[in-house]
Amino acid sequence: MTVGRRLSSLKRRAQSGIRGGWYKRLFWKIFLIIWLVSAAGTGAVLVGLLTVTDKRQSLELLETKARAQAALMLERYQQPERDEHHEHRFHRRLPLWIITEDKQVLIGPEGRIPKGARGIRYPLEETWQGQALTAVVPAPPEGFYIKRLLGFLFSLQAVLVLLVSALAALLLSWMIVRPINQLCRHAKELYYHQNLASRASGRLSERSDEIGELSREFNQMAAYVERTLTAQQRLLQDVSHELRAPLARLQVAAGLAEQRLGEGDRAVARINHECERLDELIGEILSLSRLDQASPRGEPFRVVALCNELAEDLAYFQPERELVLDIVPADLELTLNQSLLQRALGNLLSNAAKYTPAGGCILLSARAEAPDQVRILLRDQGPGVDESILDRLTEPFFRGQSESIEGFGLGLSITRRAIERLSGTLMLRNHPDGGLECEILLPLKVAGLKG
Amino acid sequence: MNERLLLVDDDQALCDLLTDYLQHEGYRVTACHSAEAAQQRFAGGENFDLMVLDIQMPGLSGLELLQQLRPRIQIPVVMLTGRGDEIDRILGLEMGADDYLPKPCNPRELLARVRAVLRRAGATAPERGELFPSGVIELEGVRLDPGLRTVTVAGEPVELTSAEFNVLAYLMASAGRVMSKEQLTELVLHRKLTAYDRALDVHVSRVRQKLSPWVADPGALIKTIRGQGYQFVRESS
Numbered sequence: 001m002t003v004g005r006r007l008s009s010l011k012r013r014a015q016s017g018i019r020g021g022w023y024k025r026l027f028w029k030i031f032l033i034i035w036l037v038s039a040a041g042t043g044a045v046l047v048g049l050l051t052v053t054d055k056r057q058s059l060e061l062l063e064t065k066a067r068a069q070a071a072l073m074l075e076r077y078q079q080p081e082r083d084e085h086h087e088h089r090f091h092r093r094l095p096l097w098i099i100t101e102d103k104q105v106l107i108g109p110e111g112r113i114p115k116g117a118r119g120i121r122y123p124l125e126e127t128w129q130g131q132a133l134t135a136v137v138p139a140p141p142e143g144f145y146i147k148r149l150l151g152f153l154f155s156l157q158a159v160l161v162l163l164v165s166a167l168a169a170l171l172l173s174w175m176i177v178r179p180i181n182q183l184c185r186h187a188k189e190l191y192y193h194q195n196l197a198s199r200a201s202g203r204l205s206e207r208s209d210e211i212g213e214l215s216r217e218f219n220q221m222a223a224y225v226e227r228t229l230t231a232q233q234r235l236l237q238d239v240s241h242e243l244r245a246p247l248a249r250l251q252v253a254a255g256l257a258e259q260r261l262g263e264g265d266r267a268v269a270r271i272n273h274e275c276e277r278l279d280e281l282i283g284e285i286l287s288l289s290r291l292d293q294a295s296p297r298g299e300p301f302r303v304v305a306l307c308n309e310l311a312e313d314l315a316y317f318q319p320e321r322e323l324v325l326d327i328v329p330a331d332l333e334l335t336l337n338q339s340l341l342q343r344a345l346g347n348l349l350s351n352a353a354k355y356t357p358a359g360g361c362i363l364l365s366a367r368a369e370a371p372d373q374v375r376i377l378l379r380d381q382g383p384g385v386d387e388s389i390l391d392r393l394t395e396p397f398f399r400g401q402s403e404s405i406e407g408f409g410l411g412l413s414i415t416r417r418a419i420e421r422l423s424g425t426l427m428l429r430n431h432p433d434g435g436l437e438c439e440i441l442l443p444l445k446v447a448g449l450k451g
Numbered sequence: 452m453n454e455r456l457l458l459v460d461d462d463q464a465l466c467d468l469l470t471d472y473l474q475h476e477g478y479r480v481t482a483c484h485s486a487e488a489a490q491q492r493f494a495g496g497e498n499f500d501l502m503v504l505d506i507q508m509p510g511l512s513g514l515e516l517l518q519q520l521r522p523r524i525q526i527p528v529v530m531l532t533g534r535g536d537e538i539d540r541i542l543g544l545e546m547g548a549d550d551y552l553p554k555p556c557n558p559r560e561l562l563a564r565v566r567a568v569l570r571r572a573g574a575t576a577p578e579r580g581e582l583f584p585s586g587v588i589e590l591e592g593v594r595l596d597p598g599l600r601t602v603t604v605a606g607e608p609v610e611l612t613s614a615e616f617n618v619l620a621y622l623m624a625s626a627g628r629v630m631s632k633e634q635l636t637e638l639v640l641h642r643k644l645t646a647y648d649r650a651l652d653v654h655v656s657r658v659r660q661k662l663s664p665w666v667a668d669p670g671a672l673i674k675t676i677r678g679q680g681y682q683f684v685r686e687s688s
Contacts, residue, residue: 255472
């Protein structure tokens with residue numbers, strides 16, 4: 001009985017599911033993270049590799065150059081006709097110093113020799129006066145390599161890295177999110193469409209990973225929910241059914257008491273009245289639970305005939321309230337279980353009659369809107385319903401602000417259950433011009449619709 | 452008075468209470484707790500003026516019992532049906548039950564139905580008042596003889612139950628005019644029209660159905676006037 005609790009309010013949220021933009025979706029989150037991280041990682045490794053190779057090449061080039069220049073410089077230095085002018089002819093290519101073992105500059109430009117890491121030293125094969133010689137050149141600046149990195153970012157390699165990692169990220173993300181989405185659909189089917197038999201598919205629950213485990217746990221939970229709800233419904237139905245026999249006896253016993261005490265006895269009248277109320281309540285509970293067993297299929301019938309019957313019932317109960325019919329097309333014919341629709345509309349109508357002041361009218365319109373949709377609207381001329389309780393009106397035993405008005409709060413639950421049995425939807429809302437408007441949408445093939 | 456009633460219900464305690472109640476009202480009551488037991492009573496040649504029949508019983512159901520009795524035994528029947536079991540109700544009326552009452556019910560209502568059905572069964576022409584046709588009527592090819600209680604179309608007899616015959620008789624006697632459902636219910640079923648009461652509608656639709664082999668459009672001959680009642684349409688009117 002409580003399956004329907006607060007469903008209508010949740011139902012509206014069910015369609016959107018996730019609130020917020022596309023970036024809130026797990027799929028895109030996983031995709032973006034994997035993509036960016038893998039692209040950055042691959043890019044960094046590639047840039048690193050390229051840089052190292054590049055650096056080694058340029059260092060080798062520098063060494064060759066330096067050694068050649070050092071050899072030339074030494075040769076000139078050892079010439080007897082050497083002078084300061086000659087020295088200047090070759091020293092400009094590279095700033096290069098040749099130093100002896102005891103750190104004395106043998107040949108070299110003016111200025112300080114770069115120390116430590118700022119200079120690169122090459123031990124030379126040549127010796128001078130028995131001392132080993134070393135050539136010193138300044139190390140090339142690091143900025144030299146950053147330029148290469150920037151160049152990489154706009155290169156073909158970068159595009160390739162981005163593409164390949166995007167593909168990998170898409171694949172991974174899809175692998176994770178797809179089974180979650182499937183499971184989500186099963187959960188929605190169970191909850192929003194009240195298909196208690198909904199279970200995760202075999203392929204999902206047979207997986208040996210965490211998702212498989214989740215699916216199996218979901219199935220267990222769904223089975224538990226199904227058992228509990230079915231048992232609850234059966235209990236209510238059985239109890240109600242069993243109550244009828246003692247109630248029937250009670251009524252006859254009250255009748256016997258009435259025969260003895262006389263017709264006007266107030267206690268007996270009260271017993272009779274309460275018996276009738278109890279009988280009504282039991283009848284409504286039973287008809288609510290019986291709806292679940294009713295077949296939605298039926299013979300074709302004309303909507304206008306059904307509405308005329310409703311109008312007659314209304315005329316009998318509430319002669320001072322009129323039912324105004326508007327059926328398009330006038331010969332609209334539906335093929336479904338007529339008594340389900342009649343029950344649904346009858347309850348809506350008696351509800352509408354309760355709130356419509358005497359002399360007012362109730363509007364009932366039925367329209368074939370599309371080849372597969374019928375919209376039925378019923379609007380009363382009552383005060384409408386507080387927005388905060390609109391969603392709860394179809395809960396069993398919920399009675400709005402009208403404790404004084406007769407009923408058990410089952411009528412609208414019966415309506416909703418009957419409409420859902422016909423695969424339709426029921427929406428209650430306040431009409432902008434006042435009054436409560438009930439909208440029934442039935443997904444149907446309409447026989448009477450022309451064109 | 453002192454009509455004999457047969458009460459068929461599987462609830463023994465209820466039968467005992469109802470027996471007390473109805474005896475207090477002056478009826479002679481016999482109770483059976485199954486359809487089979489009731490069958491034996493009829494087979495034994497016992498006669499009753501009316502049967503109160505519960506539809507839902509273990510074993511043979513009330514509907515099955517009714518099916519077996521009709522048309523051989525024309526005993527007036529008031530059915531007790533489960534609330535909301537409209538199929539049972541319609542089937543029962545179509546099988547010739549005279550009236551129905553949802554169970555559980557107030558015994559006063561049951562008493563009223565029993566009285567109404569008995570009055571109807573025992574009624575003679577003068578009791579029916581001036582609205583009942585006094586002589587043979589022939590309209591639109593339908594010939595109704597209130598004395599012989601027969602209806603013929605083109606010389607062929609139409610089998611109607613007593614309630615169906617009365618519906619047609621009242622409608623034909625007032626041909627061209629609309630008879631309200633309230634009035635027809637009081638005349639035919641001898642009781643007031645109640646909420647969600649479809650008994651009269653079932654009788655009317657059965658009459659239409661039985662006329663359909665001869666009448667092209669029985670729905671146009673016996674017209675439903677929305678919010679008012681029924682009308683037997685006369686071409687010339």
